[in-house]
Amino acid sequence: MPLVSPDNSATSSDEIMRYPFDTMRTVAATILSNVSIALSEHEIAWKKAQDYVQSLPDPLQPAFMDVLNKHQQRIRDSYKWQEDFAGALFNAIDTVSNTDSNISTSFQKIDNAKFTGFGHGHLIVADE
Template sequence: MGFISSSHLDSPRPVSYSLFQIRQTAARALAEVSSATQQHDTTWRQIHDWLTDENQVDPAWADVILTCLVPYAQRLRASYDWLTDLASALFAAADFLEGTDQQMADSFQPTHGYAP
């Protein structure tokens, strides 16, 4: 089945998302955020190493630059963590919906004349 939601409160046509699409989106998000996180970590390590090498950059300038870059890097890392949490929530939602569908199917006891 999947998640069905109206695209607009007045809209008579629902929008439906299959469990496959939900899981596919979550998997793609996890793959992309994993790649981006690895690239970010590698690049940040190179920048940090260069800035903290006294032969490359004057320590006074390095402190000024790091004061600007560290919060940016932390916010970017927090964004990656948020995207990872979102993908995990999508997987959990798909599992919940699938479990609910199965529970409903398992608990349905058709009565005489009302069998599907």
């Protein structure tokens, strides 16, 4: 969520939106780190669970594995969602940052351009 400078007028078009890119990057990196650690711990626990189920009598193994497989798949899906979210956050940071730079560059070009007049309601800028 962008940070908006405090202003008494909620409808002001002069509000400055600031995105805390460093904080957003830290959050995304923390999510990825936590997911990596949790997934490693999950792999260890999953191996122990499989070993335990394999020690059970044969008639019980398929029923237990059916339940456990569904559970562990939901856990993996949760980790995948978190990884995807962190990736989307990194992409959003890049997109907003690049858009801001592109807009700034566009305005600088306009400021330095040689204007030749107006045409069909638009400002005409001479190509250099």
